[in-house]
Amino acid sequence: MELLKAIAARDEAALAQLYDRYRAILFGLLMRILNNREEAEDVLQEVFLQVWRKAEDFDEERGRPFTWLVTLGRSRGIDRLRTLASRERVAEAGARDAVEEISDAASDAFKSEQRGLVNKALAQLPDEQKRPLMLAYFDGLTQSEIATRLGAPLGTVKTRMRTGLMNLRELLAGQGESFGF
């Protein structure tokens, strides 16, 4: 991706452009994980500074920029969540309460059409497969923690998580080009 190459060559304007393109999706993800604006902004800043310092590590043969950025952002968000040592959420606080803050999806790389496809695919998964995926992705829980949370045997959770992600991949497989970011 040209933007990441430019950033690796210390082009500040390219970083600003990347920020403008991905800020809303990454901040939305961090808000979902941390549910706290201050923490989420702090982590978002860390993520973009890491992108600035490590852009040369991005290998386009190993994945898309979207995957790289989201994986980096989510990993930092979960690290912070664990550091805070608290998974208590403040009910109804944060992004979902502030309608005016929700970004216009058409204005960034995160197109509403693609969101619709993912939500549609998830809706087709049985709840028993979907819940382990959500608990792992947004709450940073391990399989053992999920088993405890759901009161299910560990082996069952492992199977459901694997099957859930496999099903999600198959459901999205036909949309390959739509996720080309």
Place this chain on the structure above:
Amino acid sequence: MMVHEDYKEMIPARALSALDAAEDRVLNEHLENCSECRKELEEWQATAATLAMVADPVEPSPELRERILSEVRKELSTPEVIPFRSTSRNIWRSFGSLGAMAAVVLFTALIVGLVVLWRENREINEKLAVANEFVQLATTPGAKVSELKGIDLGSGATATLAYDKTGHAILIANKLPSVPQGKAYQLWFIVGKNPPMPGKTFSPDSGGKGVLKEQMPKEAVDSAIFAITLEPERGSIVPTSPIYLRSFEVN
């Protein structure tokens, strides 16, 4: 005995970073030697990343953009070799003959060489200064020295921690495994059966050498076990990785 298929079954959960620590460690060791599984992990990570789309996009505050760019400008203004790139363009334009160009190339190479030498010299001096400081601290009356040894993932690594009665401490570590992106080593103080107390984080250089200056908690000065784990760069308040190095005798 685990076979290839066993590892492959663990990969989707690894893409969600949902493996428990022991399985994560086992799979990481396998991934180091299996390009097929590494490729598969990348594919599963792409699928996992689509889950980010479930979260509503949210606008961060407008000030954040400026804060980030301001940090970046600060880094750009730090004197490094990089500034030569921008100034050299103007110089090229101002010289017409090949001889002058060659002179500029030679001059630039000389300056770059001098900068590299200066930096190497500075690094050596910094290392010597830390070594001196370490010796001074270790020989202060009442000072103690504790040896840490690498275990499991940190096997082969060693570290020495010197500290005085006030808790002023210096740790020098060698042969540390390199750290993944966003991670750093963190020092811990374990007193009795209390939860480990967090120390600072540090990153090793390319040769696996790490140095840390620390002010120990008072409780740890008289009696403690020291341990080092791998944590997020900013540090953790509780250990989240297995122990890489530890001392075996209570000081």
